[in-house]
Amino acid sequence: MMEKKITAQRKKQKELPALQIPYSTIVRLTHYLRVVEKLDELGVSNISSAELSEETKINSFLVRKDLSYFGEFGTRGVGYDIPSLRRELRGILGLTKTHKAVVVGAGNLGRALIHYSGFLDKGFEITAVFDSDPGKIGSKVENFQVRSVFNLEEYLKGNPETAIGIIAVPAASAQFIANLLIANGIKGILNFAPITLQVPEEVVYSSVDLTTHLEIISFYITHPEAKKMNG
Amino acid sequence: MMEKKITAQRKKQKELPALQIPYSTIVRLTHYLRVVEKLDELGVSNISSAELSEETKINSFLVRKDLSYFGEFGTRGVGYDIPSLRRELRGILGLTKTHKAVVVGAGNLGRALIHYSGFLDKGFEITAVFDSDPGKIGSKVENFQVRSVFNLEEYLKGNPETAIGIIAVPAASAQFIANLLIANGIKGILNFAPITLQVPEEVVYSSVDLTTHLEIISFYITHPEAKKMNG
């Protein structure tokens, strides 16, 4: 019941086959969660798809469709109960267990990520920080003692539950680090180096590239007649 | 009342109507540019859509389609001339003029961005850095003397060619900063604060949210049967 939350045991004829969920739905789910968490904290108890639409700027039909991929979370005539929607969203996104992550690269960016991670809800936990600069190894970043990348492999072998690797190293060494992470069973990689990494199918890969973001902005500034931004 | 169906007729499609370019095309353009710049630097002079596809993992049909939105840059039977494709892509993306940008927030993230911006091709230039922390104001970050956010408005009025604002402040103050930037004629905003900013239509807006990225990874780690990642 937890895992394959097949919709409805009604007299639905719908088989719910492979059911490919659009990537954009997953992205939007995180926006809904953001809003719902904020409102939950404020003590608001209910929200309609129209209100959720208002907050997120995502069309209310789409809000309902997105949620309906995963179940029936609302009450007709009423809307969605915020605490329960929050719980459902966290469940869908896999945030009920804590994902352990390592950060590789203790430069400004790595430090920013580590610092920021303090604000992350349970769901993610940074467990170690690595760098190749002898001047940084051994130093403290928040509560972490920076380790040598030469110990990364050993660390991962000793801590096989580490799920996510965050790459905050220069482009030149990013693929090397990625390979190391992958070879040692990491399941997801979040890359901040401005380079496209080659990663096998089964490893979840996401990349944040400042240059790309700026170039996209440049395009839309330069061509104001072109609309639409997702990012 | 509806727009007329422009479904292709015999020989009459060079009309170029409103021609909406997919957002994803723009994102891919930046990937092509990345590859083409790398190869150009290496002295490679020509590339086919198949090779570009290989490098970027983007289907070669799509490579050609994306480029064809903007013109005919290739030579049939040969491929694309790298220096000229590079020039074309930069032109399309609006990178032939330098966009001036300010960074607001001189914490780790802001500093990482400033540091990184040194590697940016001409196309972007950070012109000033602001923070609200009296302890930071006046200090040096790379070549910039950090200014007070209280001078942001004045700065923008005095430097109206500033096109882009990069927000690297905590969530709580991000909307305030955004409003200030917008009120003073900024054209594009790149937001790193984990909050959805309300921004008018005409301002180009892009957001990088670590939480969202991690949550998306969490989803795909948790549901390995779901495929597809764009990010």
Add this chain to the structure above:
DNA sequence: CTATGTGAAGAACTTCACAGCT
């Protein structure tokens, strides 16, 4: 009477096949 959930229509985007240059 209200707001959800969803099949179906409609758009948007991607893939394909091949015409068209070189």
Add this chain to the structure above:
DNA sequence: AGCTGTGAAGTTCTTCACATAG
């Protein structure tokens, strides 16, 4: 002969309309 450029087909995603549940 080879690789681009592009209409058309195919697929996926979004919007819509309305039956449905409270």
